[in-house]
Amino acid sequence: MLLRLFAIQGSWNYETLMGNGMAFCLEPALRSLPGGVRGPRFKEALARQNRYFNAHPYLAAFAVGALARVELDGEAPERIERFRGALCGPLGSVGDQLVWAGWLPLSSWVALALFGWHASAAVVVITFLLLYNVGHVALLVWGLRTGWDQGLGVAAGLGHPVLRRGPTILGRAAALAAGVGIPLALARLVGAQRTQLSEILLAALVGAVVVVKAQAKLEGWRFALLVVTAVVLFSVIR
């Protein structure tokens, strides 16, 4: 099940989201149901777990472990379905804050700081991958085990300090890493001629204000696409 969690989003679609992925991850556990893969309990459980499900892909491990446990414990189908539905909300929002808005930018900024410190390509890449995936795999293993151990009581596991306070702590750590990484990374990108660094920082500040103000109408990457296109066109046409 742990290995299959790495592919939980393999069939993601706009109708059932990761529903099929959940069934894919749970299938090995469900084989242990009485009657095996040909038995009616296996087929009912697999069909039930194939339905709509939405969660952060890493925190879905909690759900996979817990649902495997309640299925094998023989809980009533209606109870399993209610429990399944209740898991979606917290596993989505907490995961987004903890990983996408916390662990990922922290790992990126640490790597960018190393880049700015003129670390080699290998050091930057390996550090980033190791740092990020220590957290990634630890979350999957912990989630699966906690879900399995606690079953219907997994809500208590979701109140663990790592999930409650982790987003705030990681946010602060990422802010610290960003502060360290910004001047170092920009200096290396600008190159040996750092005379323009202060002008670049000022322009970046102005640009950042524009991006933040235009957030609802213009995402940052589109802003970058427009500006860089303008620079290229200016250089070629003038």
Added chain:
Amino acid sequence: MTLAGLLPIALLGGIAGLDTVSFPQVMISRPLVAATLGGALVGAPGPGLLVGAVLELIALETLPVGASRYPEWGSASVVAGSLFGASADSAVGALTVAVLGGLIVAWLGGWTMVKVRQRNAVVARAHQAALDAGAPGAVMGVQLAGLTADLVRGVALSGVAYAVLLPAERAVLAHWTLSEQGSRAALVATAASVAAAATWKLFHSTTWARWFFIGGLGLGLLALGLR
């Protein structure tokens, strides 16, 4: 450019594209990694890392949350890293053009991801009876179909993009007039703007985060002064 030169880039782009969401999401699709690997394929990991750092600053703003639509940075970064790696030697403006290529491919990649997701729904619906009957073969089939479609998407996107952008880049650079200093300054300022905005989004609602940022900035400037 030969098929032998194009194929590894297309395959790596496919793997990076797959990693973005479908499998295994270990972040080889992040620009810092994918662009470096793309550059390494053409014998230039250092330049690949450079373009990866620029794209990473821009990609920081992207949160790959569920149903939201976002650029596909994996394939795009491989292409950008290979582009810059192939033309990095004393080519003024090459970094800017490679980043532009990466941004365009990332945009197209995001669009192709939406199409794959829509296709996944069609495939699932086609197997609905078997899925409702709890057939494990159907579950596995739908999952593998999705994974395969995403991999093929990434390979095709990367291959076509590199084949189109490599000669286009050379044509653009042949008419390049801005100095390397000027174009790089504009590029870095732009990437830094997006990264700064992303960082603000990150910490403006987290208590005490702005003080951690200021403290980090002090450390970073000190480290810069020491270098």
